[in-house]
Amino acid sequence: MAEQQEAQGFRPDLARWRHLLHPAWLAQLLEGRPVLAAPRGTWRLFEVGCGSEEAFRRAHIPGAAYLDTNRLEIQPLWNKVSDDALHALLLEHGIRHDTTVILYGRSSLAAARAAHLMLYAGVTDVRLLDGGFDAWQRSHYPAEQGAGAQIEAVSSFGAQFPARPDFLINTDEARALLQREDAVLVSIRTWREHVGKTSGYSYIEGKGDIPGARWGRAGKDGDVHSMSEYHHADGTMKPAVEISRLWREAGIHSGQQTAFYCGTGWRASLAFFYAWLMDWERISVYDGGWCEWSRDPGNPVIRKAG
Numbered sequence: 001m002a003e004q005q006e007a008q009g010f011r012p013d014l015a016r017w018r019h020l021l022h023p024a025w026l027a028q029l030l031e032g033r034p035v036l037a038a039p040r041g042t043w044r045l046f047e048v049g050c051g052s053e054e055a056f057r058r059a060h061i062p063g064a065a066y067l068d069t070n071r072l073e074i075q076p077l078w079n080k081v082s083d084d085a086l087h088a089l090l091l092e093h094g095i096r097h098d099t100t101v102i103l104y105g106r107s108s109l110a111a112a113r114a115a116h117l118m119l120y121a122g123v124t125d126v127r128l129l130d131g132g133f134d135a136w137q138r139s140h141y142p143a144e145q146g147a148g149a150q151i152e153a154v155s156s157f158g159a160q161f162p163a164r165p166d167f168l169i170n171t172d173e174a175r176a177l178l179q180r181e182d183a184v185l186v187s188i189r190t191w192r193e194h195v196g197k198t199s200g201y202s203y204i205e206g207k208g209d210i211p212g213a214r215w216g217r218a219g220k221d222g223d224v225h226s227m228s229e230y231h232h233a234d235g236t237m238k239p240a241v242e243i244s245r246l247w248r249e250a251g252i253h254s255g256q257q258t259a260f261y262c263g264t265g266w267r268a269s270l271a272f273f274y275a276w277l278m279d280w281e282r283i284s285v286y287d288g289g290w291c292e293w294s295r296d297p298g299n300p301v302i303r304k305a306g
Contacts, residue, residue: 009130010036013240015279019127020237021102023139026129030063039100039125044093044151046103047133048111055106059143061136066148067093067103069110072117076203077295078264079287080117080168087161090121094151097122097159104129104136107225108235112270116285119276122163128273131236138234167272167284169259171293174286178212183257185286186216186247188267190224196303199294200224200263206294208301214250216260218267227270240278254280261286 009022018037026045028035046067047060056066071089074081081089095101101123105111111128118126129135137143169177177183187193187209193200194215196208201224209215219226229246230238237243244254252258258280260268268285275283293299 011130011237011240014277016277019125020277021127021129023129023131023136023141026061026102026136027139027141030061041098041100042094042096043100043102044095045149046093046101046114047148048103048105048114049107050110052106057147058145060145060148061104061133062142062144063149064104065093065151067114069113072114073265077288077292079292080120080265083162086117086121087157090118090123090157091155092153094154095123095157096154097124097157097161097163099123100125100127102127102129104132106133107266108132109225109227109266109270112273113266115273116167116269120162120164120167122157122159122161131234134235169284169286171286171288171296171299174210174259174261174288174293175299177257177259178210180257182255183259184252185210185213186250186252186258186260186271187213187290188216188218188260188262188271189290190218190221190226191215192221193218193224193263193290194304196301198222199290201291204263204291204294206290206301208294208303209290210261210293211300211302213261214252216250216252216271217246218262224263224267227267230270230274237274237277240274243274244278254278255282257282257284259284259286261289263289264291265289 010017045064047064050069103111217229219228260271262268
């Protein structure tokens with residue numbers, strides 16, 4: 001088992017190692033060769049992006065279809081679409097609860113946003129390509145052009161929907177969580193966002209952070225697409241022990257009820273997915289995040305020197 005894992009790039013440091021994929025594993029699957037932890041039934045491959053279908057058409061992983069985050073989120077808060085809309089979207093894309101869904105992106109944050117919402121919905125086998133499309137290209141695997149795979153819709157999700165509503169909380173639940181001794185709200189934002197030097201986004205006016213939230217770090221200041229505290233320079237996930245240490249130093253532990261948030265959900269979704277890979281059980285994403293919290297003048301805000 002260990003030799004097979006190493007050959008196909010699996011991570012023995014992760015409890016859910018099957019769900020973080022190396023390009024070598026995906027290439028072998030696409031070639032029809034035997035792979036460790038092969039999908040048990042129907043599987044789908046999606047590139048997830050935000051308004052980037054043109055780039056997808058120029059080059060994408062063979063066999064992939066395109067999924068836009070604009071179908072998953074709704075303005076002005078960029079929160080999840082309604083459960084009915086999410087349910088319809090999954091059926092349209094041929095996804096049942098027992099479909100193996102493989103996701104990647106030019107931004108792994110976009111793919112993580114989709115991964116979190118699919119887990120929330122109840123898809124039991126969601127997998128993420130570590131390092132995304134860049135990792136695929138660095139490995140010199142082929143890309144193809146065009147509209148991508150044509151996927152036949154399905155008529156039924158085949159299970160309760162959503163199956164994991166506990167994976168997502170709203171603002172009222174975030175307020176309540178802050179009052180609990182066994183719970184923690186984790187800010188996955190840059191230092192300058194956290195201390196109130198910047199909101200991080202052109203469309204978010206408020207600066208500061210949520211009082212009582214722990215700073216879970218994110219990436220380089222000035223770049224809300226960076227998760228360099230969690231990633232190697234090539235965009236792949238750092239060892240689980242390093243991420244666990246980062247959280248532990250901030251007072252964030254696996255035994256707590258833990259809700260991650262950021263500006264609008266993407267960075268929080270990646271932190272959630274990594275915690276899920278490590279088998280943290282009591283986790284969620286605060287969907288509204290700083291975007292929603294900061295719009296309500298009744299919500300307290302803290303700014304720090306730094």
